[in-house]
Amino acid sequence: MNHASNQIGNQGTIVVFRIQLLPPSETFIVAQAAAMRRFSPYFVGWRRMAGIELPADKSWTVDGGGLRGKLRELRFRYLGPTRDELARLRARTPRLVYAHFAPDGYAAMQLAQELGVPLVTALHGFDVTMSDAAIAATRLGREYLQGRSRLQQQGALFLTCSAYVRERGLELGYPAERTIVHSIGVDVERFKPPTFRRREEIVLFVGRLVEKKGCGNLIEAMAEVQLRHPAAELVVIGGGALRVDCEARAACRRVRCRFLGHQPTAVVREWMARAAVFCVPSAVAASGDAEGFGMVFIEAQAMGLPVVSTRSGGIPEAVKDGETGLLVTERDPRALAEAILKLMQDDALWQRYSLAGRTRVVDNFNLAQQTGRLESVFQQLLAGREALN
Numbered sequence: 401m402n403h404a405s406n407q408i409g410n411q412g413t414i415v416v417f418r419i420q421l422l423p424p425s426e427t428f429i430v431a432q433a434a435a436m437r438r439f440s441p442y443f444v445g446w447r448r449m450a451g452i453e454l455p456a457d458k459s460w461t462v463d464g465g466g467l468r469g470k471l472r473e474l475r476f477r478y479l480g481p482t483r484d485e486l487a488r489l490r491a492r493t494p495r496l497v498y499a500h501f502a503p504d505g506y507a508a509m510q511l512a513q514e515l516g517v518p519l520v521t522a523l524h525g526f527d528v529t530m531s532d533a534a535i536a537a538t539r540l541g542r543e544y545l546q547g548r549s550r551l552q553q554q555g556a557l558f559l560t561c562s563a564y565v566r567e568r569g570l571e572l573g574y575p576a577e578r579t580i581v582h583s584i585g586v587d588v589e590r591f592k593p594p595t596f597r598r599r600e601e602i603v604l605f606v607g608r609l610v611e612k613k614g615c616g617n618l619i620e621a622m623a624e625v626q627l628r629h630p631a632a633e634l635v636v637i638g639g640g641a642l643r644v645d646c647e648a649r650a651a652c653r654r655v656r657c658r659f660l661g662h663q664p665t666a667v668v669r670e671w672m673a674r675a676a677v678f679c680v681p682s683a684v685a686a687s688g689d690a691e692g693f694g695m696v697f698i699e700a701q702a703m704g705l706p707v708v709s710t711r712s713g714g715i716p717e718a719v720k721d722g723e724t725g726l727l728v729t730e731r732d733p734r735a736l737a738e739a740i741l742k743l744m745q746d747d748a749l750w751q752r753y754s755l756a757g758r759t760r761v762v763d764n765f766n767l768a769q770q771t772g773r774l775e776s777v778f779q780q781l782l783a784g785r786e787a788l789n
Contacts, residue, residue: 411779412495414439415515417508419540421445421461422452424662425608425638428695429500432452432584437770439778442492444506446473461487465653468772480510490517495782496556502527502607503535503544505558506551508714518556518781523579525561525692528568529713534687549573557781559774561693562714582777585770586698588762593704593754596674601631603740604675604705606696609640612689614681614710616642616649620733621681623653625740632744635671637663672703676750677743679708682715683730694718701725701757706750708739722759 416433418426421443430452433441433719443459447469460484462476463469476485489511497512498520499505505521512519527535535541544551558579564580568779603622607613615636622634635659636646643659655783660667672678678700691713697717700707707725709715721727726742728735743750 401549409506411775412436412440413442413512413777415489415494415497415517416441417445417499417504417511418443418499418501419504419507420449420451421447421454423449424451426500427452427665428584431587431767432771432774435587435767436775437772438775439495440492442489442494444511446477446496461621470546477507481514481623486514496778498522498778500524501549502551503540505555506544506547507540509547509551511782513554516665518785519554520557520559520778520781521551521555522559523561523574523692523727524566525565525567525604525713527687527768528560528565528572528574529684529688531688534689556785557777561695562717564714564717565692567651580777582774583693583698583765584695584772585765585767586695586702587767588702591669591672591699591702591761593758597673598667599610601629601633601744602675603632603634603677603679603744604637604671605634605680606637606678606700607672608638608682609636609642609646611642611685611687612691613638613640613658613788614683614731615646617681617683617731617733617736618679619646619649619653619655619657621679621736621740622650622655622657623640624734624737626656628737629741632740633658635675636660637668637671648669660696668699669703672700672705675705677708677740678705678725679729679736681708681710681730681736682712683710684712691715697725698761702761702765704754704758706743706753706757708743709734710736720756720760724753 443454445461447463448461463473494515494517496518497508499508500522552573558574559582561583563581569579570576609615625632636659639662684690693714697707701724708721709727710730711727712730719725726739728739
């Protein structure tokens with residue numbers, strides 16, 4: 401293999417597998433795929449969903465719609481791909497299957513086996529932090545739990561978004577020698593601090609409105625913040641099961657707040673450029689679901705936006721407490737309010753955290769560099785298999 405071939409996307413296809421293509425919150429999967437230079441990503445899933453649109457020539461789902469599509473999905477799910485489906489994928493010279501989340505890794509096992517390529521599974525958080533009882537609430541979850549040990553034995557490699565997620569994975573039986581930490585990173589050219597713009601008195605929340613993300617605790621904290629800093633406003637981007645509850649709580653506590661629902665990445669960046677503080681105060685949910693890392697914290701810091709959050713899950717690996725943001729105990733609105741006020745009222749501290757956050761992301765979480773490292777990992781894995789054969 402010559403040097404030039406390492407730099408050009410001619411190493412074959414990476415089949416990027418996700419059961420549903422593709423939830424709106426998973427822009428990080430698309431960003432990583434777009435940053436690949438040595439391999440060509442091709443998205444494969446069981447079915448499409450309303451969310452992130454993928455080009456027809458770079459994606460394929462088993463379920464093409466209608467009753468026939470559903471039957472094809474069921475066949476693929478329980479009997480594996482047909483000869484025609486395998487031929488379709490083999491025409492793209494797949495080198496490996498790369499599944500996001502553990503249940504998807506389990507769902508992709510037979511596909512990788514039929515294609516004769518290794519399976520790499522990314523563990524992102526809920527898949528190793530949620531209790532087995534919570535995972536078993538769905539049929540897919542029950543099937544995954546039954547097949548988890550087979551995935552652990554047969555999977556060629558497991559990637560975790562943080563050391564915290566790796567440790568939780570090892571506790572569940574994922575093999576230490578094949579489980580490594582690799583964070584995806586962020587495009588530091590797209591996410592960068594605004595020039596010549598004065599920050600507004602905005603506290604910004606971006607995330608799903610579910611128990612784990614802690615928006616209710618932030619609303620409680622903002623009641624205190626606005627008493628002492630009346631100009632402050634909360635802006636909430638994201639949707640979810642708790643939106644109605646959060647809106648009711650904000651109204652009850654008379655918190656000045658805007659709920660904007662799901663927004664595209666460009667709109668999120670615009671609000672990150674306007675805000676003074678980024679706050680998603682995550683906490684471990686009753687199901688055990690915990691924040692694996694929090695890519696959105698990296699995006700905020702890349703924009704020069706200091707973070708207030710909690711010492712929960714993998715967040716301390718994403719946010720350097722006392723250097724790029726302030727971390728407090730989970731479910732403590734009073735401590736949260738104090739941290740937000742500290743950043744909103746101390747310009748020197750704000751500037752120091754803003755610069756340090758941007759520098760840390762550029763040095764450690766640059767998407768282009770991280771994707772290059774991932775592709776090197778893929779090449780090493782493939783070279784090792786070829787040597788064995």
